Amino acid sequence: MSKVTINDLFDLKTIATPVYHPDGNQFLYVVNQINQTENNYYSNIYLYNCEKGETKEIIANQSLNTHPLWNRAGTAFLFLSNKTGKNQVYLYTFLTKTVKQLTEVSEGVQQVLWHTDDQHFFFGTKRTNNSVLKHEVKEHPNVFITESINYLENGKGLVSSDGQNVICVGAIDRAEVKIVTAYHTAYGLKNSLALSSDGKYLVVEKKLNSSDAFNQDSGLFRIDLEDFSEEKITDSYSTGAFGEPTYTTNNDFIGMIGSTLPYQTVNQFGVFAYNVMEKSMVQLTEKLDQQVSDFAVSDTKATTSNPLLQWSKRQNCFYTLVSLEGRVSLFSMTLNGTIKELNSKSQHVTDFTLNPKKNELLACVSTAQIPSQLIKIDLDTLQQEELKIIDEVYKGKSFSSYKKIEYQAADGGRVPGFIVPPTDFITGKKYPLVVNIHGGPYAMHADTFHHEVQLLAAQGYFVLLVNPRGSFGYGQQHLNGVVGRYGQEDYTDILTAVDGVIEAIEEIDVGRLFVTGGSYGGFMVNWIISHTNRFKAAITQRSMSNFVSMLGTSDIGYHFFVEENDADILNPERLWEKSPLAYVKNVETPVLIMQSEQDYRCPMEQAEQWFRALKYLKKEARFVRFNHADHELSRSGLPNLRQVRLQEMIDWLKKYDQN
Template identity: 35%
Template structure:
């Protein structure tokens, strides 16, 4: 039986399998399955249990809710998780034998994160709290409240996906006794605290806190080791940069964590750090690897994926993710410097946990024609056992196109890596249109992972070219940093060299039917391309940047991201304008569809509005689609119906002009 072509609505059939967590004894585990519910227009995430020996899978929660952050108690008898079934994210707890979950917290603003105490009788948590209030206060009455003015005092006052930040509210750390519900505050003050780790002896806590009086240009959060009884603090690291995911070794002698300095601002490679508790010595375990620690892959189906920064075994060995050459692989490291890959090439390990004895891993893995499932990996032999098959029916039903990996020479004779997909149903001797996709970031990457949007374009009869130009992660520090101060320069040349390479090597590509699209940075680059060449016949720009001058003041990150990436601020308007696609609007001859979310605080909708009105006034072929109640992440976690609308708009535009 012939397979059918993939459709936009198949997005609703893809199951996202994430967050495996192994029990302390290694005999069982839990994970999360997320689905997009078309009728309710929501995402639901369910908790599942698996017996390791038999791979028997059982669904543990069934309510229409979003479950996240499952964690076993130290004695393995209980499981806690965060759920939004009570509107806000709250902690729930259940027996490891199954049964109904009990709500543990009822905080007005919900819970940010939590960690079990080693005694298994108490849970530590971090939650937002208004200054002067306690978690035991009754919730404020908000019904029929008159609108109030929002007085802005700081430059960091709004965030994409959040909106205006709550006034006089700070993230604090506390603990709650499970049996009695007694709550004790651990931190106080007008600062945000992040809960990182608790030692196995229950005596020490790791937290992050930035106590700078003004934090507008403060880009660090010192990581501190706290004596729980005396509250005496020791600094683990306080460099400019981002650090987190701390975890104690089983003997409490070491603390491992992930993080990046600001040497190259947000283009700096992340590393694995190890802190020796007794001496205060700090080493960078991965400094010999010229690739970033962590998962930098861009995709559109892995909802709720949240992998640990680093995991210890009882032998004081560590495992972590590494983004390398378009892959996200699991890596092993020892404290004496031994480091090697623990998973193969050509795939995306987007979630994992390691058995404490170091014998096996549970990992959620995807590749270009496989949406992702849960596997058990034998860490000694590499053998793997498939545990889940939630996406098997869809895979067997639809025709998927396996991309061809390509390498070509970009500007300065640099190697540029990417992928080329032939159209679904490709027939030798026929000519096909080609769509060029450009990722966001720019410091992310296309990877060997499943991407529904790319498969959909192939199913619609397009070849698809997607590459990692300079500025992309997973190659080298020099490569990822090379885009800063050169937007529209070498990155543009790398992408266009990819088009030239594909046209030269593939006679099935119709050079008179070329399309281009991308979002965020990819939207900027789409705008830039159509202002600098007329070789494309259709373009779709999404959540884009068109004007760096206005972006500086309206984006939630504009005032620092702009100088980081463009190399200047409002003191040099000419340089900002020269790097703005809007400056070149008069050159645009390519029909351009502009897609933008109305609640996008990262690349605010005025960026799309400016471009649309300017092009329209010039008599250019353009259209503008606005997505209500949506932010910068529409294509990944937005309302399901609007995600489908977005895909329909893209494919309709290309169908019209290609």
């Protein structure tokens, strides 16, 4: 058995978006891969015949082909493809085995939904300058002018203030496009649309106050497709964020995922149901103190498009994903509030779909040692069966396993997480430890495949994955513990976990401790090394160092950091007090700084200030700047840049790990 290497990243395959045919006897699915030669990603769409156990390739064009969606007749499917540069809607027809492009919009398409008549479809895109929704070749502008505070967006760059996300309706047999309404997708959710089974009503998530850049609240609106009148169905709550609308079979209830509190990332999502006749709302997850949706951390997550909330006519309940206790599980929820976890096994369910004809579902699953697999679950017996639809990924590779850990903080708080031993672990031998801190802070280390973690284990390191205050999966109180308290209990939680594993595992060499992290995790690396010298070397990535300047340079700084630190530009002392840069003189740990040029979430200036300050004080630091990369470098950046990033990490650790 060979150990994981950096180049194994290029062999990765992940399964996503299984969707059953209306007869339940076959399904489409997506396989995501990396093309090392072309330095890009591509995904193909396949069809699996359940009766024959056979699979065949349907769409393969070295592009990202995603979002497959059957029509009601089961004779064709829509999908999105970026083969012309940006996502457009395409139609595949089985009778003729042909592909037809249905949209040509300049800003690309984010989501798509069939109309019940099989002749029309809804899609989400962005309209600018009230222009006709046609692709237009424009000269590069030489000036950008705005009067909007939210003029910048990570992954997109400068954003025109006259742009608006809109839902349009198109036809499969003619080039007609009509704007239906504006729409919004709350952070952490995927789908903003649902159509009643009679095709009369479209439910759409929209911002409650689109003109207020400080208000991130959203609600669900039911649109009458005959006269296009709108009704706010989340009117029971004046604040909150609601998305993932889902009709029950008879259109008598509309399920949704959201929160009634003013939108902030720290607030957990739950499941709600709206009674269409009574015009009343009930929260189905009132007794579930966990985050509904998938917030597990991984660098191998596939893009998924199936709804996070799905209704089962046969089981008479909703199904959804919940992030809890270091796993992402499938849960069922009835309208009377009965909640059940299908399986409490430590794993990461990334996507699922319900069989329309049988009491079963398909789930895409990842574990620490399995990047991606497709599982069929019998909903009566909960028995699971793996469907071998792709060749075994990483056959002959040796992986390390995750072991759950938990310690108690000085104030009684929980300090949970995982410890990952070196791949070639030998009892009695001493090994170094790398603390790997997740971003967010509202995210969660989970029992899922993480190439970077397995690579570190293969290089002979213990890897400590802590879920300190601010992590999802352990209830709202655990999340609230970081708000306004960056660098306090979250910092001591991490050190508590370090002390705990050192005491529990004698093979950890206390003189060879290292720390790394990205985004919020990068902030925490900077904070740690400016408050303790116990680590031999550090790696800070897409990090934060100065909240005073970041308030004005991050795409979300003007509201997120105000919420997080309870201070704004009128109170810079508070922001500076929470900034690692204020304590840079204390740093004695050699630090590798890695930042992306097009990262507008944690801008380059944060790394520049940190690096320059360290060098000014004659500290040991190395600065790696990645062009053509943004905040998502480690997860979906250009493959060759991800390769360089991992090599820089390993080289830096080895440089200071001279045993």
